[in-house]
Amino acid sequence: MMRPALVASLLALGGCGRAQPVSFQPPPGAPTGRETLHQPAKLTSVESDQKDALGRPLRVSCESCHSLRETKPMPSRPEELKEFHQGLRFRHGELACTSCHQAQQPRTLHLATGEPLPMTEVVTLCAQCHGPQYRDFKAGAHGGMTGYWDLSRGDRTRNNCVSCHDPHTPKYAGAHPVMPPRNPPAHGEPDTKEATGHE
Ligand code: HEC
Ligand code: HEC
Ligand code: HEC
Ligand code: HEC
Secondary structure, X not given: OOOHHHHHHHHHHHHOOOOOOOOOOOXXXXXXXXXXXXXXXXXOEEEEEEEOOOOOEEEEEHHHHHOXXXXXXXXXXXXXXXXXXXXXXXXXXXXXXXXXEOOOOOOOEEOOOOOEEOHHHHHHHHHHXXXXXXXXXXXXXXXXXEEOOOOOOOOEEEOOHHHHOOOOOOOOOOOOOOOOOOOOOOXXXXXXXXXOOOO
């Protein structure tokens, strides 16, 4: 037995011969939301081998060591780092370490003009050499974001270039599928197959 209210609404739908007009979202209002840039922790700290209570690596700020050390000139090769930061890999065109780091203040970056740039403004540095990607980034076509496209509905946070690209080895590593697709066991058969990744 159909309930009378449902019958009435079905009749109303059919009655006019055409579907009711769809109601659209209102057009975007004034862009009241803010756009911020994500600042990855690695711009101001490094991972330590200690873990916190949740098993996440504890981070140590650059300052906690470097404020105690005399500033040394920038090394010219990663192998020169022996006391700390060992094993840094570098593959970025034909760039020198000092193409980005200031020679005498290595924890500060610099633009092509020599103008100093704090680590936290690294995107401006990348943009100087990678104009097309930066143009696409500003247009929202490279690099992604979280939050709202429509700033009248909320804020957005853009990803930083170094969220995805290591400045020292910027080639995007890509991704591999991890598990092969797996068929459910046939009816009545026990599920003995293991997802080994070699099927
Ligand atoms: C646990 C201590 C520690 C932390 C944390 C640390 N550093 Fe260092 N850093 C060192 C030591 C020690 C050296 C010298 C390594 C060598 O010459 O063998 C060094 C060297 C460097 C150098 C080469 C120039 C110089 O002054 O010797 C740069 C650049 C640098 N660090 C940047 C950073 C940045 C950026 C961070 C944070 C993202 C950071 N460091 C965090 C200890 C630290
Ligand atoms: C394209 C710009 C660029 C070049 C070229 C570059 N760096 Fe860096 N470097 C950065 C940025 C940005 C950071 C901070 C973010 C990070 O560590 O990912 C950094 C951080 C560091 C750190 C501290 C944290 C870490 O990553 O271990 C060291 C040490 C360092 N650089 C050494 C070097 C050496 C040595 C070279 C040359 C072999 C070099 N860099 C070349 C941009 C650059
Ligand atoms: C001084 C100029 C300069 C700066 C600053 C610079 N790059 Fe580069 N980048 C280059 C050159 C040159 C290449 C090599 C191009 C080639 O081989 O065709 C390159 C290559 C790359 C590649 C492609 C790597 C590959 O092997 O496919 C990426 C990604 C990249 N850079 C990202 C960045 C990011 C992110 C920053 C900021 C941290 C940055 N670059 C800063 C000059 C620069
Ligand atoms: C969300 C991750 C992400 C962010 C953020 C990001 N990129 Fe990329 N970028 C990629 C991926 C993925 C590729 C590789 C595309 C491919 O291999 O086809 C790439 C490729 C590149 C390349 C190599 C040339 C090309 O177009 O394939 C350059 C240069 C580059 N990015 C620069 C930048 C700069 C500069 C920024 C910041 C303004 C940035 N990227 C932000 C993911 C990102």
